[in-house]
Amino acid sequence: MAAVDAVDARGPRTTAAPTTGLVLAGIALVASLFPWTGGTPVIAVPGVEGSVVGLVLGAGAALTFSLRRHGTVDRRIGAPVAGFLSGALFGYALYQLMRPAIGTDAVPEVGIGLPVAAIAGLGAATVAIADYDAITDDAFWGKTKGFAVALVLGGGAFAGLFVGQVVALIPVSVGGALLGVSVDPRTSTVALTVLTAFSYLGSVGFVALYFFGRDLSLDYLDVSMPSARDVLVTVGGLFALLLLLGGITTLVQQLGLPSSDSQIQQRAMENPTLALYFVALSFLVIAPVEELAYRNVVQKYLYEYFTKRSAVVLGAAVFAAVHFSQYQNANPLATLTTLTVIFFLSLLLGYVYYRTENLVVPILVHGAFNALQFLAVYLQATGHLPTA
Secondary structure (H helix, E strand, C coil), rough: CCCCCCCCEEEECHHHHHHHHHHHHHHHHHCCCCCEECCCCCCCCCCCCCCHHHHHHHHHHHHHHHHHHHCCCHHHHHHHHHHHHHHHHHHHHHHHHHHCCCCCCCCCCEEEEEHHHHHHHHHHHHHHHHHHCCCHHHHHHHHHHHHHHHHHHHHHHHHHHHHHHHHHHHHHHHHHHHHHCCCCCCCHHHHHHHHHHHHHHHHHHHHHHHHHCCCCHHHHHCCCCCHHEEEEEEEEHHHHHHHHHHHHHHHHHHHHHCCCCHHHHHEEEEEEEEHHHHHHHHHHHHHHHHHHHHHHHHHHHHHCCCHHHHHHHHHHHHHHHCCCCCCCCCCCCCCHHHHHHHHHHHHHHHHHHHHHHHCCHHHHHHHHHHHHHHHHHHHHCCCCCCCC
């Protein structure tokens, strides 16, 4: 038999994808030796504190990727097998995380092995798709670099919030002292609102640095007056977003999964007036800046390396990932559940931007969606809608 896959229908055999898959599957395999949860493994084996099932799936994926790397197995067979085993490992890790918590108030204890195995398994499954598509080595490393840079861009925009808040705290404190009012955001609604508004200037500053670094003009901004079609998409997008949230929330409740509220939502429940301030901020600051950073910068940057539909998915993943600190909870499952919800909501916003190529549309959808959420918080906290 001739060398398998030496030259297939799409070109010469490539090694970057299967080699990367082998490394990721190997990491998942090793991580399965370390503690996954505080409970007893489903299959207890001396010396394995994590998961025997994860160990077997990781070993199978690693072996298949190794065979692919050496051209022993055709990509049309090897890649799907490696992808299935890697995806199964990721799914099993999620199941192990959810199993003790479904329908109970139990907070799962997570060891170092579980998140490492899950992330490595998901990465290996994604790499298997690239291997099946016979992606060239140059294209593979280009896409890897593109996604890594997108993560950095998303993280930079999020970090800009904290930088902006620190910088804004000085003039806000001075102004408050001159006016004789409290500027402690823990006790002052106005101070927290002002600091939140100014913190988003940090993200705008990061975007400005991005434009300067890449020598981009303002023409790069996809901002235009909404057409009649854009208005329809805005209304439909908001309706779809609300339906999506309702459907996911119902599913989460039916499964008995916990979720995590943001710090702002928690404070708004304690101080309903804050929710009304954030209704305005949703339209004026939060939605415009977040859509600018994560759609017009991150998602549009991903267009350079991926198909536009793939960029929508990856951009939503970046958006969800950078919100980890905002929704971090003592219950890791609550954090994961909330970030998953954010991913799907961001997916729809990214799709709206992709279809309209007008940043104003996702800004309006995002702003209206956030505003309705804050109004719901106000209604829940006070029992009535705000009156003039």
